[in-house]
Amino acid sequence: MVLETLTAALATGAVRVVDLTQTLTEDFPTIVLPPEFGASAPVRIERISRYDAAGPAWYWNNLSFGEHTGTHFDAPAHWFTGRDIPRGTVDTLPPEHMVAPAVVIDCSAASATDDDHLLTRVALEAWEAEHGRIPAGAWVLMRSDWSQRRGAAYANLRADGAHTPGPDAEAMRWLVHDRGILGFGTETIGTDAGQGGDFTPPYPAHHYLHGAGRYGLQCLTNLHLVPPTGAVLLAAPLKVHEGSGSPLRVLALVPGA
């Protein structure tokens, strides 16, 4: 009955589907670590055939990419704090977690003027005062409109590292431990701020989320089309054996106009 209502709502436009996924392209920036560490392979699309001598009637490609490229999902096992979490890899994580409510915190105005804008607990509490308590088991998506940038402006690398907005440590601790969120999503390359390596603890989004068995989504787009509350997120990573994450298609079900 509920599903029939849903499909009817989708058919009438009472519920719309918003694609929150960046196109997987070869020149999309990936996370940059000091090069003495292992580096993620970028996305590569190599043609096998396209109605040519290598395959006269068919078109197909070979794909290769690291687990953490494009719009992608971070499983608990991605970070050392989540290494002992049961079902902490993408092949074992509970499928019911792949469909969950989502709230959107709009940080776009502050991010437009400050590349290093930090989402704080104070800002989250102010958001709750307006929109109500963040529900347990929900995705919290940080809208920065960063996805409207391209190339170098998107990566925003300087000599002292990346400068991109993200949450501060207390905001992440509070969301995970006091609100019991399912996961945290951003439009930037990581769930953490570009300078998050200098926070305490370093990379607090990774630290707190994965340590508590929660998830990360990054390189999202179209968050401006998702309302602050009331959306449902479909985020199902590829079922990679013992995978720490994967590129994926993220869809939001939102109320129609």
Next chain:
Amino acid sequence: MRIKKNPVLRTRRPLLPPGARSRAAHLLAAAAGQGRFDLPCCTGCGRFAWPMPELCAACLSEVALKPAPTGATVISATTAEVPADSYFRERAPWRVGLVQMDCGPQAVVHLGPDCAPGDKVALSLMLDRAGQAVLFAAKKGQAMTADPQWHEMTANPRDRRVLITDARHVAALPLACALAKAGAAAILVGVPEDWKPLPTREAFAAIPGVSLLPLDVISDRSVEDLARDIGGKVEILINTADLPRPGGLGAPAAAAEARQAMEVVAFGLMRLARVFGPAMAGRGADGDKGAVAWVNVASVFGRVHAPGLAGYGAAHAAALAYGQALRADLAQGGVRLMTVLSGPTEDDWFQTFPQPKVGGSALANAIVSGLMKGLEEVVVGDLARDLLDRLAENPKAVERELAQGRF
């Protein structure tokens, strides 16, 4: 000054000078390709010979190449106004001469300007457009760059458009400077991962004629897109794409780094070769500023295998193998492939390697000099030269020394 192409005229198809040689004569091609003036010399009686004999004509002993004096005297000089061979007819008038070498033999040679019977000349062993060794005679100290015959056997960057594939290579910036100084018409420089900062961006922009273009040699799409834009406008391609990642088989992330090195160094070359190779080979005779040379900047560790550079060396060894295939393709258009074998360079990845290392400027100057001389193989750096000498002399000893970390 580069003259624009007349779009109404058909692009001249590349013809080559006669390329048939005896098997033994290919020894001369190796010497010419490296810029050495070595001539056949009898191992028994010590007489020099020309052309390359199978055995010594005087004593029937074996013949081997040996460094020879370059001096000679012109006996006769001729200008061929209407040569029978199509390649030379297109380029006529063409000067040839007969010279008496100071070391003994007489030879028919390509002759520089203003050489008359009785003149003292210096001989060079050059590679012609067919890739075969020929003798070229010119007056000592004479500037040859303006001579059309010399021009035909070299790869002068003047008025030519050059593509450097990787702006992040330690030699890329000095190379762009050296090419600008040499009079290149345009210097196009590929920037891999254009979304990352390029610290030398402003320095490149300050060089006249330089344009920076996005180019990731690990991407089919990136390479093909660039070739669609400029494939028909590159006369010299210098592939500097590299990924130095020292480390042995057991190093952390060895497999991932070896794969990445292979993607950049070997498959990157393959991707470039597949689209730029045919375009350049087809323009080998496109006027006097047609496509002329492809340069692969390689590591000497692709030929001398060091256990501490396992993945990196394997990638460069693979690139050298691909290079042989590319050379065969380019040769059909008379376009030369020059391999530059460098020792460890002055960059962060070879920081802990012992001196002497190769600076970017030294590498750049060696590349431009090699082009001006029309070479096929250039070795840069004392360590690279020493390693190759030792490899030729006693390969097993080099293997053992490198296994112990002794370079």
